[in-house]
Amino acid sequence: DDDDDASSSSSASGDDAVAPARSFPTLERVVRDAVDALGGAVAPKLSWSAPKDATWMATTSTTRCLNPGEVFLLLKASDAVAHDLSDAYSPCRDFDADDAAGLRASQLASLRADATLTLTRWRDLSPSGEFRCFVWRGDLVGACQRDVSNFYPFLPALAEEYAELLATHWQDVVCGHFPSRDYVFDVYVTSNRRVKIIDFNPWGGGTLPLLFEWHELQRRGSGEGGFTDDLEVRVVTSQGHIRPGLRLGVPFDMVDRSPSGAIAAFAERQQREREREAAAAAAREEAAAAVETAAPGGGDDDE
Template identity: 45%
Template sequence: MKQEEVTCCQIQEWYPKFKPVSIKTFIHELPESFIQYLVGDSGPFLLPTSVSNEDALPNRIHKPEDEEDYQLSEGSEDESEPSSPPPSFPELELKIKDSIESLGGAVFPKLNWSSPKDAAWISTTGTLKCTSFSDIALLLKASDSVVHDLCHPYDSCSDKTMSRPSQFYLALRKWYPFLRPEMEFRCFVCSQQLVGISQREVTAYYPAVLEKKDELRDLIHDFFLDNVEGKFKSENYTFDVYVTKDRRVKLIDFNPWGAFTLPLLFTWEELEQGGRVEEEVDFRIVESQHTVRPGLKTAVPYDYIDMSAGSGWDQFLRNADEELQQQMRGLQKQVHKHLPSG
């Protein structure tokens, strides 16, 4: 994977071109002071002081001394000495407040590449639904996925020349509460050719999707031909889409080919082979209860859940899947070896 392939998957890079076919999103350039606040790990977990009095988890995160189990450790500053003031980003907060109101009062946040899916547990709703700047700051500050964006986005690149981009952005995406998990799909493009489509939610069987399989393949393929083909900067990449009840296809995200991107119901070897063979696009869904993949959490909207592409759990699952494939190949060789000849 090349550095440029990762760079062009940043939302601020692709969204302006694909805005008409994507989810409504407002993007804000983040000041470096806010980035340093997110990556800083010294002192208590403090949220920025809100100029609009919209605090997430009030009286708990802002004031750790109010916690029953809070103790001043030996050798720390005397209680009478003034402590450092909590961080404050009033200009950024007011811009974000305006964007949230313009998007209907609720958003989910995303940095250049990742959303804080792994931190959803800390919110009052257990999702990435945010209605204030403090909600957003809480999720971003608590997320390891965000730290990966901030510090290690290019670690998997063969031509790595930098550890992070020069500028970070916060994308606020309109919150939709009633999306159906079975209707998001990942599309794989090799040498600018759509070679595979996989259902994103592979932990459950949805008979209605099976009934519409051919129709869904045609809808997504036509969407690619009309809106994506030849318009994205990379030769090899993946993109995620959501199909609405009225048969419209919405672009959700772009991801690099390989590396930390999950191939879902494919293997990367199958997809690369598909890129060398001219045939109908291979469209895979969970077609029965027997083909469900338990434990692989990919429900829509993917940015709302606590599993992150590139996270430790993502890498663990990919490694586990590769190990399983190797074991199966080894078992097949053993069985073949002991079969009687003739």
């Protein structure tokens, strides 16, 4: 009996050592209600970052989420989100490294009282229409294709036209209204050449310059504010200039443990997928142009 009691006591203490699964029923309910209110599919963002670096975990390889579980999965797996919570302010001039020294990531995260989970209605946008614009010291100093993991054959010929569209939109809608002089914003150009704002991001830090380098963008500013002359819009000009996409990422050990030749096969499959996506985007662009020619001013993505 004594042995049984000791065994039971040992088992109980072992069970006590296991941390219980954490539950956030209120947050889960709020997220579920928001998903329902937004049409059943949303794109999440925490503070400044969307968890695009974690889309390799999603069945759709996108940030499209249909329920709270999918939202939480992407947020937990995202390095960009973790950076925003624990290290977002380290590049700032007034960041005190001594105050942050010795604090665990969870303690640093608890200091970010302004962390906000944003859910937006999911829309199926063609990646070829997404562009990132860079504003330095009040000047629009550059813009580029946002999806740098694909080559769209029709984009290089549209670069000059898009430069005028983006500059005009920034001057008419954004310039003078955004509180910072240094920032980045993403837009979507519809098939009938309307420009829609997607999001704003801080300059530098976790924001990617994509087809530019930060130092070259900073050299372009005039300091006058509102300057957009000779705006350069960069796009991927050939298959050879494609940069790897985060959504194609997987843990190294997952690929490395595959059978011999799996890495090459994986790369080949992803290349075929990129080519199919580029061809589909080109077909959509041609179809949209044909519809606009027949019925000027039309276009479903103008809402």
